[in-house]
Amino acid sequence: MIKTSPLSGIYRNHPVKLTEVSGWNIAENFGNAERELTHLNQDSVLVDWSQIGKISLSGGDASKAAEKLVSGASKIEPLQSSSNKDKVALRLTGNDYLILCQSGMEADLLGKIDHNITTVIDSTGSQGCLVLGGPRRDEVLQRSTAMDLRRDRVVAGSVIQSSIHTVGMTLYRTKNFDIIIHPRNLSESLYDALMDVGIGVGLVPGGISTVPVSFEEGK
Numbered sequence: 001m002i003k004t005s006p007l008s009g010i011y012r013n014h015p016v017k018l019t020e021v022s023g024w025n026i027a028e029n030f031g032n033a034e035r036e037l038t039h040l041n042q043d044s045v046l047v048d049w050s051q052i053g054k055i056s057l058s059g060g061d062a063s064k065a066a067e068k069l070v071s072g073a074s075k076i077e078p079l080q081s082s083s084n085k086d087k088v089a090l091r092l093t094g095n096d097y098l099i100l101c102q103s104g105m106e107a108d109l110l111g112k113i114d115h116n117i118t119t120v121i122d123s124t125g126s127q128g129c130l131v132l133g134g135p136r137r138d139e140v141l142q143r144s145t146a147m148d149l150r151r152d153r154v155v156a157g158s159v160i161q162s163s164i165h166t167v168g169m170t171l172y173r174t175k176n177f178d179i180i181i182h183p184r185n186l187s188e189s190l191y192d193a194l195m196d197v198g199i200g201v202g203l204v205p206g207g208i209s210t211v212p213v214s215f216e217e218g219k
Contacts, residue, residue: 005050006128006187014205021208022104024051029207036206043202044134046194047211053087053106054127054181055099060118066097069109073097079159081172081217088215090159090172098170098181100129102213128187130194132178133211136201141178143197149178157217165193175218177211 003024005011011018015031027048029036039045057065066073066089072082073089082089087101087109101109106124113120132140141149144164149171154160160171167190169182182190195203 003051003125005048006184007048007050007191009188010191010205017207019208021051024103026051027205027207028209030205033207033209036204036210039202039204040134040206040210042135043204044132044136044140044198045204045206045210046140046191046198047131047133047206047208048191049129049131049179049208049211049213050127050184050187051103052124052129052213053099053101053103053109054123054129055101055106055109055113056119056121056123057097057099057113058119058121059095062095062097062118065113065118065120066091066099068112068114069099079161081157081159083157083174083215083217085214085216085219088172090170092159092161092170100172100179100181100215126184127181128184128190130180130182130187130191131211132180132194133176133206134202136203137178139201140194140198140203143201144194165190167193172215174214174216177219179215 017028018025019028063074070089076091090098156175158173167186172179
């Protein structure tokens, strides 16, 4: 059964080219891939990554479970991350983690966890994911939250738990992107709010051909 993005309603308002990714229908582009790349290089883009795997680990020996999935996860401090191309461990507190991975990998990762040592929740379907990219993405965030998220204050690899336009979210920052995890049922309202404030700084919707999924801190 094909899974739909929480932004499927948004898709209907654009000439979206869909692609299937591990059983999900996701936007490959919004009708003009060349335009999206231009904005990625010069302004800003907003991309739907809702198909990525999302696993929550909480309580017990969450750090041991996280280490089984992502090397180095047990050694990082709260609000830091350990990543490679295909997955990242976000340490939210001393004993809570959020694991993000390439779509389709979550079943394999869930099978590696000892479910007796921590509470495990597969939140892939219950959480959405939006990604901001481009040199003017900071301006979009500055218009969206009271938090100071300037890059000299919040460096690549950092994890932030806050809200954007009253939507609770977890933000993971890489060198070139801000990856925002949020409740699935609020995906459209968050998307619309970001697009509204981003119009003045060249924000356009983009697809996964413009920003392919990668979790590396240096990307």
